[in-house]
Amino acid sequence: MGSVKWLQILDPLRGLFERSGVDYPMMRRILEMKLLMDGRRVPTLIQKSSKTADPDNQSNQFIKSLWIYVVISVVLVPFVVMKTNYMFQMSLVFGILMFMITTSMISDFSSVMLDVRDRNILFSKPVQRRTISMAKLLHVLIYLLLLTGSLTVVPLVVGLFRHGVLFFLLFLVEVILMDFFIVVLTAVLYWLVLRFFDGEKLKDIINYVQIGLTIVMTVGYQFISRLFNFVDLKVAFRPQWWEIFIFPAWFASPFEWLLGEGKSPLIVIFSVLSVVGPLVAWWVYSLLMPSFERNLQKLASHHGRGKSGGFRLQEGLGKLFCRGKLERLFFRFSWDMMGRERDFKLKVYPQLGFSIIFPFIFMFNTLRSEGGFAAMRTGKGFLFLYFCALMIPSIIMMLKYSGNYKGAWIYQTAPLTDTAPVYKGALKAMVVRLFAPVFLLQAVIFLIIFGARIVPDLVVILLGVLLYVVVSFMALEKGLPFSQPFQGSQSGSGFVIFGLLVLLGVFAGAHFGFTFLPYGEYLYMLLLLVLNLLAWKLAFRELPAS
Template sequence: MNNFLVLRLLDRLEGGFRRIGVDYRVMRSILQMKLTMDGRRTPTVLSGSQRKDEKKEGSPFRVQWMYVLMGVLMIMFILPQDHFMLQMSLIFSITMFMITTTLISDFSSVMLDLRDKNILFSKPVNRITLNMAKSIHILVYLLTLTLSLTGPTLIVSLFRHGILFFLLYAGEIILMDCFILVITALLYLLIMKFFDGEKLKDIINYVQILLTIGITVGYQLVSRLFNLVELSGAFKPAWWQYFISPVWFAAPFEMLFAGGSGQSYVLLTVLALLVPLLLIAAYVKLMPLFEQSVLKLAEQGTGGKENGRLADFLSRRICRSREEGMFFRFSWSMMKKERDFKLKVYPSLGFSIVFPFIFILNPVFTGNAAMLKDSRGYLFIYFSAMMLQTILLMLRYSASYKGAWIYRVIPLPGTGPIYRGMLKAALFRLLLPLFLVEAVLFIWLFGIHIIPQLAAALLSLLIYAVLCFRILPRALPFSEKFEAVKQKDFTASSFILLFILAGLAGVHYIFTLFPAGVYVYLLILVLANALMWKRTFV
């Protein structure tokens, strides 16, 4: 097996690992095996454009062009030589937003992985060693991902601001990744302390949504720490700013390179160094408890049987045939039970919940909330459908994919009922409840007069769902293994679909310019839906 660079770097820290109770030789062997196996598969998150029929080895460290592109765009924040508090707060907020959401959506299954226990728990491997190997494994992924995102700004900072700035920036990136990893792990530990079995797995999925919402909203708050209206970049200390971590990491740059002084900068700098180190120490101490709690995920739970009456009721009302109703109920049940599906999809629900409101935050923050009632900001509800791409892409994958042979033996005239039932189940289980919740909030913000506009938006999103189905790669529901997920299937189509979604909102906007235009648009949408659903699922 390869003697990876990561392992050679860890060899220099062998003494430190031994002092905290880690069997370093065993941990190194586990890590070497994990990294070797990673090189023989194409991982879900960091996969490239490899096709199924290609025999090339996948690499988890393949640079992602999207992250590199984001890093190139962030160069504009690193170039100025003043207002370091503003510049570095924005850089760290964007980086933490991207890295944390990636960790939540794609590495949670690794953090909560139970496959090691069947092999390693029967061997003389202590729990702290196994947990440390797992944590370093995830940290290696995060650092690789972070370097793809921050690499361009790191290189520019070396030539623009000097070696000291570069070393401080690189050190804080490592602290930031440790902070993100430990906070996520400790939060999962807190949840696992009070729940077990299947209930615990559901709670973790819901926490992923809340984390995504919190991170997204927090990211929006960072820019409001400064007086951007006057372009002064003036930092105004306030008690609540001490709870926003990107500001911690920005404070040392302001002190060392912009002459910032005062108690606020000192305290924020201390937090940037002390909090990650204390969290790491706490995590090391709690590793045995974390491993013991993770074992609860293997429990089946004592909850009652699944209540399928809602699915039965809906299938009788909205499905055109018995076959379609059968696949509606099947898809509904699989979306509830499939753990990997929820791990991949639920974080995107968080984005869809919060994104429509992000665009209307400015009037609320500036005290001009009354302006909302006379605006067309309700059209931002279209962004609640951003999750549809992820949902429809992931509906083809399942841990029980080998059962897909059933599609071959069922006497069906075609695949139309299968796809129609699948799509209706996804819309009624995931999109419609989310849309209704946001519609209530939008009515509260904009007034009751927008109800026809929201009805038009919902009909437009039904058309958008069909367009997503037609553009994204098509496969029978839950018929492929999750390891076959190809990142290119999403990235290549996502931009097209985002433009289509924005286009639908634009068409809606045009109809709002005419008296009673929304009612004409409603009639057009009803006819268009009937035609598209009939032509698509033949």
């Protein structure tokens, strides 16, 4: 059957696990089986055409994608290299790391932490619940440490040569403690939701909590740079009591205390919290594990959704935006799947949080440079609304995945002579259900800030985003909606999505350029209208049937 030899690194901690009530041999065996199964995933519909049938080639796609995070980690190098102020530079480093790791946690690892399949196999066996919970937690931690290692390997090496061995060791320890803290914080958050809700309502609330957590983490990251004052190109940090709630400041404080010049009592307190906080959080989670597992069974309950006016709404929207019965049919099908497919929502809905807040973050960051709110209102800050479309390439890429992908046999049995209505209906459902509410909310707020003068610009932005949807669809790898398992969703498309994000900036730049021409907004509007008519007509020719 095989084994995972490197799990022997857990053996020195056996006593610690057993003192916390965990059956260590059983826990290690369960964890070993989980890791082995991760490397034996069911191949996707794309993989089924592969020439090789060697199961060893069907390796974990997450591990194969770690090199992308190594590339991203280069962003942290300038902050590690500088010797301005340890508290300043390391708060930024840990702020970025906590932001990226937490968002990955809630989007990629929630399905592991909230997995209820263990109940069907292990709960009927003489296995302690605490042992099962610890195996699940370590399963998440292993992948989280791989992710964190990829994000920090370059900064760690640079820090070793730039600041010495003590900096390297301190950085390594604080990163590990940060990972423990993130896992427990996420688990406790889910425990609170599980404690008070159940069934389908709980599954919806989890998605809303993820969006809220994404927003809180993003906005919280903005506070980090506000902790510091720049005086004569020197960074001054004056710790305040309320900064105890800014978690990245905890993990940055030991660098300032041991390597820098910060010896204030609050710096010492923050440094102690960076060690005690994760350990106490781990202890609290170990106490909550039995309750967590008991409440987790609520996710296995399925209650039928009552009929509501939602059907009439999607029926009316389908008639309004779709041409032909088949296109309207798949508009309604995709609408329902996006609202009920829990795995899809776990991966996609947190991205809505980014799209909601990014335009406002970039806009308000320009307040200082433009001389205040009054000056900003007369400027072109409304162009930041283009950032609400950041989510579109990722969501289009995710449209072909589903937890119920085995139902895709319906595509082969249905008399489909042309798959264009299938793709077109799914894309329009994505635009109307996911993008339109975000855009309308932000458009209203921008109208309040900038006034009625930007109404033509809002129309231009909407037309530009609709064209961007079609271009993204053409550039990304295609698959019939909700027809492939999520196991393949980690692979590929990274560079394509990056290129599409650059293209979004090109759209915004072109809009900015046209504003300097007489009636430039209306000229750009006419150009985009023509391009949309052509693109939506030509993009759906010769599409794959499977």
